[in-house]
Amino acid sequence: MDWEIVIGLETHAQLSTESKIFSGASTNFGALPNTQACEVDIALPGVLPVLNIGAVDRAIRFGIAVGAEVNRRSIFARKNYFYPDLPKGYQISQYEIPIVLGGQVNIRVGDSEKTVNLTRAHLEEDAGKSLHENFRDMTGIDLNRAGTPLLEIVTEPDMRSAQEAVEYAKTLHTLVRWIDICDGNMQEGSFRCDANVSVRPKGSTQLGTRREIKNLNSFRFLQRAIEFEAKWQIETLEDGGSITQATVLFDPETGETRQMRTKEDAHDYRYFPDPDLLPLEIDNDWLQRARATLPELPGARQARYQTDLGLSRQDASLLVASRETADYFDATLAALDPADDAGAAKLAANWINGELAAALNRAELELNQSPVSAQALAALLARVLDITLSSKLAREVFEGIWKGEGSVDEIIEKRGLRQISDSGQIEKIVVEVIAANSQQVADYQGGKQKAFNSLVGQVMKASKGKANPAQVNEILKQKLGNP
Amino acid sequence: MSLSLDDVKRAASLARLEIGDAESQRILDQLSGVFELIAKMESVDTDGIEPMAHAQDMMARLRQDVVTESDKHELFQSIAPAVDADLYLVPKVIE
Amino acid sequence: MIESSLKELSRNLAEKEISSVELTRAYLDRIASRIATVNALITVDPDTSLAQAQAADERIARGEAQPLTGIPIAHKDLWCAKGWRTTCGSRMLENFVSPYDAHVIERFNNEGAVILGKTNMDEFAMGSSNENSYFGCARNPWNTDRVTGGSSGGSAAAVAAALAPAATGTDTGGSIRQPAALCGVSGLKPTYGRVSRYGMIAFASSLDQGGPMARNAEDLALLLDVMVGFDARDSTSLERPAEAFTRLLDEPLSGLRIGLPKEYFGEGMSTEVRSTVEAGLAEYRKLGATTVDIELPASDLSIAAYYVIAPAEASSNLSRYDGVRYGFRAEEYDDLLDMYCKTRSQGFGTEVKRRILIGTYVLSHGYYDAYYLKAQRIRRLIAQDFTKAFEHCDMIMSPTSPTTAFEIGAKTADPAQMYLSDIYTIAANLAGLPGMSIPCGFDAAGLPVGLQIIGNYFCEAKMLNVAHRYQQHTDWHLKRSPVASS
Incomplete structure (x- = not known):
């Protein structure tokens, strides 16, 4: 039988606020255990939450960026369950009325484009961390992360392969960094995905029973986990078995998924509106301000590069892989101020996507740490455009700039690299x-x-x-x- | 809407309360009296009435995104039942 | 001195006729000798109190005194006070020493008032008799075989036994007003949102409100001046211009329209309570007020709605007591789940567990709409009743409690019966309205009867005026309990 895989993703993007969503404790990563957990975060008797405007603002930016409806009035609820890293015994989360409704993310898989529909995005607080390794028979609880603001972004079950899921996750990852609401650091857990996976016979319109793979914090794990899970479900069904709804964990060591042992009381979370928090109201002014400060989004930027600058889709999409890269590209072009836009753009794109990317990669540096500034690159490319330098010589000069040997012209002189055109x-x-x-x-x-x-x-x-x-x-x- | 023994046991389990069989029955008897009081609610038609979650009809007041708290974990952990290496300790959690 | 009002004590201190240390010591001595009789306090810490008194004396000497500087005040044991054991009447917090101050405690500290001790209460403020305290029930100073009412029973008893000149309480369904009535003192629950809940251990967040308990309305006004104020740490705290709650005290009452809800004068009330309250109303007519019959048709459902909403919120609020970060942890357990269950089963008392079960049940899957949402809809009907009623009157009056103080143990077997003790007080909490109780006489057994005054939102100053004028013309509030006189 031919099977179809159906995937929906729930992504937790940690919002890049200074302080927590309901308290004034710092959200910095890597502090000593429990040193960033204040009265509110450890849920002392009598403490109360107060909502952080920075978290709301970031959620609004996201809503606008994905073309969603931003709810003018949203409600915080309590999700009740017991877990040692959940200090209040409930998580404050938006339930019935979230801040962001709907929205779309466009992805490209190979040569085809696809739209992934979002169900919603809601604000909630993160839990602390349970550390199982360090103590015999005991688990240690660090509440530094408790109360960190999260935006949970939920898709419709629109994806049909692990590859699509990964492309969606990558596109989303680019977007949240692009609009500056999340640092996207996956190793630190700032961007993590839960994947709801089910399978059904091809042609069927009914959804199969899904299992949820929790806490996938790399694209590779996301891919491997979905592939394993889908294969396991198909084999199980083909062997005459059935799938029961469950929460599973992916083990990167074995590459397998396994069911979690902790039962969450059949998910009776007893949601109800948090009486400590009043309804969140967002007025037109706030929406307009958010819209006005939102940067040009990756899709629009890529389209502009292709139509206005004549770049290939491949070049343009590489440039919009991050806002830093696109901004670097724009800064390079602005500094070049060339007579021939298209030629300069193509040249700049080649250099940024080629030589510069490779050099950064070798040195394990991020673009914002690049020894070669956009202005320096522009000066170099100007010498290529006026045929002072051949491509080969330009690479040598680039190396000189990278090593800090001086300006483009100084290096040309010092190394005697001027092209012979006599x-x-x-x-x-x-x-x-x-x-x-x-x-x-x-x-x-x-x-x-x-x-x-x-x-x-x-x-x-x-x-x-x-x-x-x-x-x-x-x-x-x-x-x-x-x- | 009358309460059953299973309802009591299930609520106890959700609330992490340990209740023996004999006690459950006694609690059921007492709660049944309370739920008779509560059942009075059924006598009134509330269709179209907006639920009232708060005493004041107000919207949320927000805090600025500023760090105001400093490290007090030593003070906080001085009243904790079990702590080691700055971590709160609980019996092993098996995921 | 023991007979003095806060206003008099404040003047005595300012004129250095007495020092705060002397005053505090005098009350500490009274507590030491009478604590066994009324069990009104859970914790006293004379050294800390006297150090605060010493600091207050120095402040007075510097000429920097505020009205309550140097005055010892007892606090219900659910206000977190840094360095003070704060038990909430529970084994769960038996050894919990708060690492921080509640907003209200901060305000009293800034005023230079002295923390005299922490008063007894029903566990987690759940109760109407103080019999649910892990530390034994407080006893009524008018008759120590009788209950104090609750949950702020210790505060009411402390004031009635003259173990403190004033105390704080909290009121979720009548927990200030009902014990005030049963112990013959004055108590006021402000409009919801007036007094910050930060640092006040939560029972039912949308209903809880702190307030003062004292000998008379004027003292309540002085206390309220300190307790009321905006607090950015409580999202439900109201931002309002400052007001002096004493400013209207002496206004005449001529023209005051008093609404009498027929539902609050029906069956279930003892005849002595009825006649005593009616005598109080007659006094008001003498003062120039008129009475008008009003209707609060949904009030009949207030107990039902309350016993859904309050336990629901409580079941969630009390989930934090899990033995992980503070408070009680069971000594023996097999694993994590067992630790939770044993900790919570041993740490909470019967009534608290009962309400957690009710709350858990009404919120659980399949019942939410039928119970919780229904109760919230009824809550709105109740609030709307009051809005309509206040179109016809300025104040609403009724008995505070259907009976005077009952015997200890009389209602413990039947929770539903006990819950009816708050039948007249609960509606004000559901609506968020301010309510108070003042003494208006005694029954044949010599037990105090309370008159409840419910005002419109933010009308506390007017309510205090209404109570104060009555107390200028009557002396019920000046009667001393046997324990106070002893």
């Missing part, structure tokens, strides 16, 4: 090369095109790579005549 000078070298390589000359004249290339190489070598290659070709052909 035809007299090139002709002199060509004559010498022809004299010293009579065999190749004979071969070329005997019809071997390869020999010509070898001669060009010799000329370039003799000029230490500085001769303008186009001129070399031209002069060499002149001297040798047609074969």
